[in-house]
Structures are given as structure tokens and as C-alpha cells.
Amino acid sequence: MTRFQKYAVFHLSVTFAAAFAVGVLFLATGNVEAALGGFSLLALVGFGEFYWRRVGRLPLEDERDEQIARQAGTVAYVVFWVCFVLWGTGLTLSFAESGEVPIVYVAPAVWVAAWLVIAVRSVAILTINARGA
Amino acid sequence: MSGTTFTNHIRRLRFDQGEMTQIELAERVGVTRQTIITLEANRYVPSLKLAMGVAHVFGVTVEEVFELSPGKPDSR
Numbered sequence: 001m002t003r004f005q006k007y008a009v010f011h012l013s014v015t016f017a018a019a020f021a022v023g024v025l026f027l028a029t030g031n032v033e034a035a036l037g038g039f040s041l042l043a044l045v046g047f048g049e050f051y052w053r054r055v056g057r058l059p060l061e062d063e064r065d066e067q068i069a070r071q072a073g074t075v076a077y078v079v080f081w082v083c084f085v086l087w088g089t090g091l092t093l094s095f096a097e098s099g100e101v102p103i104v105y106v107a108p109a110v111w112v113a114a115w116l117v118i119a120v121r122s123v124a125i126l127t128i129n130a131r132g133a
Numbered sequence: 134m135s136g137t138t139f140t141n142h143i144r145r146l147r148f149d150q151g152e153m154t155q156i157e158l159a160e161r162v163g164v165t166r167q168t169i170i171t172l173e174a175n176r177y178v179p180s181l182k183l184a185m186g187v188a189h190v191f192g193v194t195v196e197e198v199f200e201l202s203p204g205k206p207d208s209r
Contacts, residue, residue, distance in 0.1 A: 002167045058156070062164035063180050064171065129167075132176025 004065040007051045008125035014044045015119040032104050039111035045118060072124035079120045080113060141199045144173050146191045162186040 001009075021038030029035065052060050087109065095101050147153040155169045162183060171177040172187075179187070179199075188195045 002165050005167075057160050058165055059163055060165075062168050063183060064164070064168045064177055132171055132174070 002065065002129070003051050003060050004068065005126060005129055007048050008122040008129075010048045010051065011045050011118050012122040012126070014042060014048075015115055015122065017044070018042050018115060033107065036108055036111055039115060042111075042114055042118065068125055068128045071128055072121045075124040076117045076121035080117050083116060084113070137201050137203060138175075139178050139199065139201055140175055141172060143169070143187065143198060146193070146198060150191060158187070158190060161190045 018039050018041040021041050022035050023038070025038045026032065026035035054060060091101050091105055143158075147155070147158060155166050155173075159166045159169045163186070164183065168177065168179075168183075172179060184195050184199055188198045191198060
């Protein structure tokens with residue numbers, strides 16, 4: 001497994017942990033706003049940079065990793081925009097009569113978007129690596 | 134390119150060079166071992182720079198390492 005794959009696995013683990021924390025907090029408190037605190041675990045992705053410490057003579061990443069990173073980024077970007085448009089359209093249709101969208105549907109959007117981009121990008125990196133760039 | 138297959142002879146060339154390891158080749162051309170593995174398995178089409186680097190390590194021309202031949206369409 002290359003450094004880049006380990007980096008993706010770490011990011012994916014963090015997203016799973018964050019989703020689990022959100023679920024547990026929601027079950028424990030029954031409060032959506034409180035449950036959103038679980039997304040703070042996403043800050044752990046910053047520790048993924050430690051995977052880029054140089055060990056040995058081999059390069060940490062090469063042209064193939066860069067190509068995979070570009071492809072995975074495109075996949076994450078596309079998935080994000082599709083979900084973003086569906087989310088916005090869904091809210092508009094659901095609350096068309098009142099014209100007011102409850103904050104409980106808006107506040108999680110930023111967290112969910114960040115979670116989605118990190119998770120999809122990580123899965124894409126691992127998938128592209130497995131099937132060949 | 135459609136209707137062509139991109140193959141290589143890296144594995145045989147490594148063998149001819151006294152069983153050069155994948156790690157040794159990776160170090161000499163400046164890529165990860167995983168890239169050498171995917172190259173040998175014909176699952177990655179290298180850049181011109183990497184292709185020339187590999188040929189240089191083996192002391193042969195690029196055409197002697199890599200081959201573009203008619204066959205199964207290349208989907209990449």
C-alpha cells in the first residue's frame with residue numbers, strides 16, 4: 001500500500017468515526033444541533049499530513065498518484081454538486097408554500113458537504129488505485 | 134488511442150538486468166513501487182518522461198520497452 005492509499009484510508013476512517021459520533025450523539029441527546037458536534041472529529045484529517053514524512057529513498061508520491069488525485073477530486077466535485085443541487089431543490093420544493101426553510105435543515109449542510117467530499121474522494125482514491133489509473 | 138493495446142517488457146528487462154527488483158527500478162526512475170507494479174501489469178500508461186527514464190535505466194530505446202500494437206481497444 002502506497003503512502004497515498006494509507007492517507008486515503010486514514011481520511012476514510014475519520015469520516016466513519018465522525019458519522020458514528022454524530023449517530024451516537026443524536027441517539028443520546030435526541031438533538032440534531034448537539035449531534036452535529038460529532039462532525040468536529042473531521043478535524044482529525046489534519047493528522048493525515050504525517051503520512052508525508054519522508055522515510056527511505058523512494059518518493060512519497062509520483063505522477064500516478066497525482067493523476068489519481070486529480071481523478072478522485074473530479075469524482076468528489078461531481079458528487080458534491082449533484083447532492084448540493086438535489087438538496088437545494090428538495091428544500092425549495094418542500095418549503096415552497098411557507099418560503100422559509102427551518103435552520104435544522106440548513107445548519108448540517110456545511111458539515112455534511114465536508115464529510116461527503118472527504119469520504120467520496122477517499123473512496124475514489126482507493127477504487128482507482130485498485131483498478132489501475 | 135482506440136483499437137490499440139499498450140504493453141511493455143519491463144519484467145523481462147528486469148530479469149535480463151540480473152533480476153533487478155521493482156524497488157530498485159522504482160528508486161532509479163523516481164516513482165513508487167506501486168507504479169512499477171501497475172506498469173508491469175499494463176494497468177498504467179506512463180508519462181513520456183517516465184517511459185524514457187525506464188528505457189534509460191535499462192539502456193535501451195523506449196520502443197524496446199513499450200509497445201503499441203493493434204488489439205483490444207485501450208479504454209484509457
